[in-house]
Amino acid sequence: xxxxxRPLCFLALATVIMPLMACSSKSTTSSLxxxxxxxxxxxxxxxxxxxxxxxxxxxxxxxxxQYTATINTNVGDIEVQLFANEDPKTVNNFVFLANxxxxxxxxxxxxxxxxxxxxGDPTNTGTGGPGYQFEDEPVTRNYLTGxxxxxxxxPNTNGSQFFICLGDLTTxxxxxxxxxxxxxxxxxxxxxxxxxxxxxxxxxxxMSSPTQDVxxxxxxxxxx
Numbered sequence: 001x002x003x004x005x006r007p008l009c010f011l012a013l014a015t016v017i018m019p020l021m022a023c024s025s026k027s028t029t030s031s032l033x034x035x036x037x038x039x040x041x042x043x044x045x046x047x048x049x050x051x052x053x054x055x056x057x058x059x060x061x062x063x064x065x066q067y068t069a070t071i072n073t074n075v076g077d078i079e080v081q082l083f084a085n086e087d088p089k090t091v092n093n094f095v096f097l098a099n100x101x102x103x104x105x106x107x108x109x110x111x112x113x114x115x116x117x118x119x120g121d122p123t124n125t126g127t128g129g130p131g132y133q134f135e136d137e138p139v140t141r142n143y144l145t146g147x148x149x150x151x152x153x154x155p156n157t158n159g160s161q162f163f164i165c166l167g168d169l170t171t172x173x174x175x176x177x178x179x180x181x182x183x184x185x186x187x188x189x190x191x192x193x194x195x196x197x198x199x200x201x202x203x204x205x206x207m208s209s210p211t212q213d214v215x216x217x218x219x220x221x222x223x224x
Contacts, residue, residue, distance in 0.1 A: 053130055074217060080180045102130060107124040110126065115167070117166065117189065119162065126161075136156055146189060148180035195211070
């Protein structure tokens, strides 16, 4: 059984545990207060050419509207429906970071065939993030093929990393906020999922480190 475990930056072998998390680092471990969650967006700082903010973005999306994302990768485009009405904080965060160009150049640094592809870390190490964290939102859907969900390192530690399911993960616990679904170009997702991999020392030797460069060029957000 494959499932996602949140504590620590460690992934056991597939026969025991198959966790999916964002490994914590000093820039992403401290929790935010409620006031920080709703504060205005401060000026971004740059750490080693990676943008960071001191708090999560204020609500900017209109939850009565529909949002879609086109994730342009070096393998092809992936069209995604975002669940703004169901998961407004998470979609707002994703839209904000996409519009800031935060995801440009992020690699799919973790690829587990038949399980997930993971990205959203500009350091491409599994430890990076936007400099803040925000709360989980209720999971009311199943982790079906093409689902987008947030990776985390424990409750209420969402940042920028997310994963896309390569299959129906029926035994996955509902600990990872679902905020979107691939609506077309699923073949691109599966192609990324078939990228050759080797053992990943950052993930306890899990066979998930891609031998080929697969990355996000840009993400375009549409509203209607």
